[in-house]
Amino acid sequence: MLSRVVLKAIVLSTCVLSCLLLSAGCHSVAKNQSVHLPARHSVSAEQLIVLSDFKLGQDHELFQDLIKLREDVGETLNIPLNSEQVTVYLFSNQEEYRNYLDLTYPGLPPRRAYFVGTPKELAVYTFWGDRIQEDLRHEFTHGLLHASLKTVPLWLDEGLAEYFEVAGNTPGQINRDHASRLSAALNNGWKPDMKRLEQLEKVSQMQRVDYQEAWAWVHFMLNSTPETKDTLLEYLAELKSNEKPEVLSARLPRHIPGVDERFVNYVASLNTFPTR
């Protein structure tokens, strides 16, 4: 569905965020009692805190799912899980969520959820809706990555968030929508291009096809062979301390001969993967 990606979350750059924070400081939320951050209830564990105006118990499956997700992300990507808090502002409904964002960050396009990373806070804004689990998993993954790494290239940030948003017993479940669209694209002559993805710097440049290609590259690297996984993990390890390590598109062909062809074959097979 088009809305799935159009409504996807974005990661705002620090520069944009600084501006947004300045404007946020200028208004008085108290002037309008219906516009406020959820705050009545909170649940927290590890580096996650969820604030809401309705009660979400510590044992709630959504909360427990995020705690498990944190472990999965750390284990799968071999990144240190530190204590930097990720705050989830979980609004009761879309209207309250939208009202808050419109007032605080005027001009943002309507999306189901936002991850906002600033030097002061790693925050997720979303509302209770039909896609809440997927949205929370996606945004919390952004939060975990930004808590542990110095930076993450936009396309990879989204590819990893798409990868971990799919719930299941183990990471790496198939996003059926992406898999079938990629299969159709291949039949229509589509050619993957990681270098093109690496050029994308703004979320507004990222289209649905880019999200699905980013997801597929991540799935390929993490599940295809030990060499592809090692290449990704080495890159992520460098991102812990280096903002500009050598790009993945330069590393992969060196470590994996014929990587483009292997990737195409892998993508073609994704549609036939069973659900685990």
Ligand SMILES: [Zn+2]
């Ligand atoms: Zn995202």
